[in-house]
Amino acid sequence: MRVSVTELTKTFRSKHEEVKALDRVSLITPPRKILTLLGPSGCGKTSLLRCIAGLENPDRGEIAVGDEVVWSKARGIAFPPERRGLGMVFQSYAIWPHMTVLDNVAYPLRLRRVPRPEIMRRVKAVLDMVQLEGLENRPATKLSGGQQQRVALARALVAEPKVILFDEPLSNLDAKLRESTRQELRAFITSLGLSSIYVTHDRVEALAISDEVAVMHRGAIVERGTPTELYFQSDNPFVVDFIGRANFVQAKVVSHDGDAFVVADTRLGRLKAAAPAEVTPRQEVTMYFRTESVELVRSGEGGGLNEFDARVKASLFTGEAYEVRVEVNGVEILAKLGLGDRVTEGEQVRLRVRPEWCRVLRPQS
């Protein structure tokens, strides 16, 4: 089901300052898809999620779940969380330690006065789904972190909520478990066709798990798109920088091919790059390319577009790649080279960035 948020504003006041956690945020979530709210801490993503859940009250605006308005300042509608028909997985899992797994998962059903045999049937079904079959009578305190997380998921799912909310559900798992759980969780949510809103500050997690990502900054959504769109085609400098590592280069446009590409002069030489339509010749612009987009040109393969010579200043081996810092004509460029492309400090190398990986930012007016 769809969640529509209209012009939502929320301000936190302390003695010394006012912080706008949400500044006229509007958003319509895609049904049966995973939408992730991504941003640095304090960007408002958690406030937005909690406002949708009903755990916090915004100052202005409207929230609807499906066609039902659950919050509207203007119309005086304020549904408490228990009447919004949502499921939520908390960062701390919030498994009640004084109950068994069964009690935890059956809790939403008992509140809805579901008959006992049906409760047992549905709890068993949902525990099977999250692969916790047979653990019904285990005290909640006797569960591992991963199991607690699955109990939390089962509890959020069991009452068949209209939308399920995830508040950084993987941040308490260790790095390795987090990666495998990420995969399982995505497969699980998509197979059930659940409408989900997912909050995280981890860009890799956001890219991996989402159908769509909305990047938030200072209480507003700055850009929204699919993971690949955001990663490679963003025009927004904050998004480009936050979502990955990029090299920014000042450029002067020479010509625009009228379609999607420009040719521009930079200190790396003349480069061809994708660009927004409004860019005009002789304009001063900023161009960026990701560190992974830089390729090493081997001898005999050169002579193509967007190539430049560089001197290697430092090379770090990180296990999965070489992180190489090079200097080109007084500009420093970071490149992530594959394990086959080992270079050494002081070496002269020739590098290339394909035009489709180079992008001009939308000029700031």
Place this chain on the structure above:
Amino acid sequence: MNARGWLRGAVPPRTLFVAALILVVASLTVGPVVMLLLGSFSRGLGALGTFTLAKYIAAYSDPSLPRVLLNTVLFTLGSALFSTVLGTFLAYLSVRTNIPLKRAFSILPLIPMMFPHVLFAAAWIILLNPTNGILNQWLRVLLGTSWGPLNIYSLGGMIFLEGLLDLPVTFMVISPALYSFDISLEEASRVSGASNVRTLMKITLPMLRPAILAAFMLAVIRSLAAFAVPQMIGIPGRIQVLTTYVYRVISVGWSPDYGRAAALGVIVLVSAISLILLYRYLTSASERFVTVTGKGFRPTVVNLGRLRYLFFGIVAVLFCVLIVIPALTLGYMSFLPYTVMPGSRALTLFSLANWNAVLQDRIAIRSIGNTALLAVGGATLGVLLSVFIAYVLVKTKGRATSLLDSLVFLSFSFPGLIIGVGFMWFLIRTPIYATLWALLVAYIGTYLPYGVRPLTSAFIQVHHDLEDSSRVCGAGFLGTLRRVTVPLIAPGVLSAWVLMAAMFVRELSVSAVLARPGSEVLSVQIMRYAYDGLWGRVSALGILMIGLSASLVIVANIVKGRLSSVN
């Protein structure tokens, strides 16, 4: 190599220090307990060591004892229950709801720590005694009855007053549990479809069960040790509990029977120690309720809506009952010859007679001096000892440390009156018997946890790197303690000092046993006035007592101000 250097090489000063500390603490805590036991098997104070079971037989064959035991159980459980319910209610309101004046209100339950219990009981006797209690007189006019209607000299009255006086204990155990409560556990319940009230009943209260139980246990221990309320209310009301029964054995008649008192005291002490051990077991078992916590959201405030004013009203009434009404009553009463309802007749009776009588009473004047001396001297020595103990408890680990911890912890359960009897046996053959020194030693031994607790938390906040770097720079163990650690914990030291001094000003139960002619203290003198029905003098001397307490707190705050301006 000189002698000192050789000594240093042989035994590390730290070990010597810890051993000496354990010896001091053990003689202050285990000493009186052992002597109480020995005394209970002896023929009398003069014949210590001559084994006999006569005292036990005499003590436990008294036909009135079953009634005393029943009263003790009812009084103890009743006041502990009342205090726990009230403490939970207040803790929840102050931590989790949007009740007005939240900050002021977290101090409210702590008032009974500063307000002398003797005076609290006295004020409520002046207000609610069945013959001429001021509130009763007023209620009679209102209801048109000729008797009562309320009688403070009853089990109900005792439970009511003691329950209020135990409030600091229950509140201080439950409110931190509420503070550290992971709010998302409640939020998960709300999103699952439960209302605020249902979440409270199904999630919050069940999760707090260990803390509530712990608070209840401590309140039981406090009520079992209670002496002021049972003595002031229970004796006129002919409701004896174990402490007042023991007190009667040593205070009434030609020759006080300390052997029988010890034989009775042993069961009180054994119950108290068993309870504190059970408490410790329960609180350590409750650690399984520790959960993974999320990022620190500000605790969501439960919106009470319009009910917040109702609850605020209840709290305001409680505030009046705890401090405003008793204080006003004492002030008013100190100018009257006997209890009269406020009005024109009272005005014609107003005089300074009570104040004159008190200020001319040489025993009263001496008791003020003695109490001041004991409070200042006792708190200073007590805090000094507590600093060493707390330091060892926080900074070292090992068998010696846990022994020290247990000694201090156990002494928290000691009922003052009973341990007073133990000190009696302990000190009778020493030259300090019947001097102020006897009271000083017994005070420190009995109230040690009040100094150690705040200092332990102060030491926990001093990171050990700060000390380690001092050691590396060349300062010794004691040098580091003096130059680095103590200055850092100075605020904690002052808090502990204020707490101990306040306890000593209002101390009654140990003093009731140990005070002798020449070493009278304020609370005992007030109890004597009350026994003679001199409520005006009780009030006047009581106000002087509160004044003494207040001036100690003010002095400590001035020192605190100086300290912070130096830094």
